[in-house]
Amino acid sequence: MIAKTAQNILSHSGRKKGNQFHIIELFxxxxxxxxxxxxxxxxxxxxxxxxAEKHCNVLREVFPNLSVVKDNVALIDWNSKIKGQVVDCVIGGPPCQPFSVSNNRRNGWHDSRNGIPSFVKAIKNINPKTFLLENVPWLWWGDQKHHIQDLIDDLIAFGYTYTDAAILDATDYGAPCHRRRLFIYGTKQPHHWPVKSHKNNPVAARKYLVPLLEQREPDGEPLPDWVKPKIKGARGDIIIDCKQGNKIGRQYVSMDEPCFTLVATQGIRHRIRYKGKYYRMRAEEAATLQGMDPRCTIEGIGNAVNAWQAEAWAKTIKEYLMKLQADQELS
Ligand SMILES: C[S@@+](CC[C@H](N)C(=O)[O-])C[C@H]1O[C@@H](n2cnc3c(N)ncnc32)[C@H](O)[C@@H]1O
Incomplete structure (x- = not known):
């Protein structure tokens, strides 16, 4: 299938359908x-x-109505693509490998894979009403923080007066697995952040895993000896992180709690002990915990923003845009 160019797509959908807000997703x-x-x-x-072609193919399969542009964000000429079109929101999670603590070959801000400058360039060219940038939390905790602060200051000076950053965990929004991510949210009028609907009542992984486990046979091999001491004392149904290498048996969690953060780097390494039997966690189970389609790959799932958290953002940004629209109609 030939990827549609951004230009074609805009020329075919140049006007808003009904009251829909126009969004562009990068990365x-x-x-x-x-x-x-x-x-x-x-x-x-x-x-x-x-x-990446492989991710584009998954997007096309899972979202058949989505226009997928296979391109390098850094090389897109936004002015000629957008041609002055009003865009309500631009979102994106540039690759986090340059910053991720699970990557031993990270070079931080100056890593050639750092997509954040391309995201900022896109924002300045597209000039959307709002933007949302997502990335790993270490950017805000660690020695890269000054780059993020500079970026925020730059975007505030550009006109996104209300730009700020915070680390949010997906479980606070109803996700059955943890995922702490840095979000940088920018608008030109005052905004609020998503309300933490599940801060005191997180959702158990059991709710989403058990229906899938009940449909299949246990396929987990016996646990390696090095894992057993790590889960000594654990009772009942648990999810076990069986990472190999020098960081072993990192953690386990009861299925009555949210699962730990799923990662993309190690393939499907997790086991689930359910009713005394062991199951290897499959991509569809990981996808369910992330709120994604079972056809996604473990890499795509491990790289993703959790869908419950994304949903909370979709509601919050929509509220902002609706208020903006109402204010404009009144004035
Ligand atoms: C962290 S993942 C984004 C996950 C996504 N936000 C989600 O919720 O599923 C980053 C993605 O950016 C893609 N990518 C990396 N460099 C890129 C570039 N220069 N242009 C476009 N995409 C790029 C990678 O292939 C990867 O799929």
Whole structure:
């Protein structure tokens, strides 16, 4: 299938359909953000940009109505693509490998894979009403923080007067697994952040895993000896992180709590002990915990924004845009 160009897509959908808000997604991966935004009515994706063919193929399969642009965000000439079109929101999670603590070969801000400068360049050229940038929390905790602060100051000076950053955990928004991510949210009028609907009542992984486990046979081999001491004392149904290498048996969690953060780097390494039997966690189970389609790959799932968290953002940004629209109609 030939990827549609952003230019074609805009020329075919140049006007808003009904009251839908126009959104562009950069660095789309396999669509965690998109899955969450699709749970909320009123959004129309103009297109989603993703460089890797394998992820583009998953996006096309999972979201057949989505216009997928296979391209390098850094090389897109936004002025000629957008041609002055009003865009309500641009979102994106540039690759986090340059910053991720699970990557031993990270070079931080100056790593050639750092997509954040391309995201900022896109914002300045597209000039959307709002933007949302997502990345790993270490950017805000660690020695890269000054780069993020500079970026925020730069975007405030550009006109996004209300730009700020915070680390949010997906479980606070109803996700059955943890995922702490840095979000940088920018608007030109005052905004609020998503309300933590599940801060005191997190959702158990059991709710989403058990229906899948009940449909299949246990396929987990016996636990390696090095894991057993790590889960000594654990009772009942648990999810075990069986990471190999020098960091072993990192953690386990009761299925009555949210699962730990799923990662992309190690493939499916997790086991589930359910009713005394062991199951190897499959991509569809990991996808369920992330709120994604079972056809996604473990890499796409491990890289994604959790869909419950994305949904909370979709509601919050939509509220902002609706208020903006109402204020404009009144004035
Ligand atoms: C962290 S993942 C994004 C996940 C996505 N936000 C989600 O919710 O599923 C980053 C993605 O950016 C893609 N990517 C990396 N460099 C890119 C570039 N220069 N242009 C477009 N996409 C790129 C990677 O292939 C990867 O799929």
């Amino acid at each position: 789309a991966g396999e669509g965690g953000f998109i899955a969450g935004f699709n749970r909320v009515g009123g959004w129309h994706h103009l297109f989603a940009v993703e460089l």
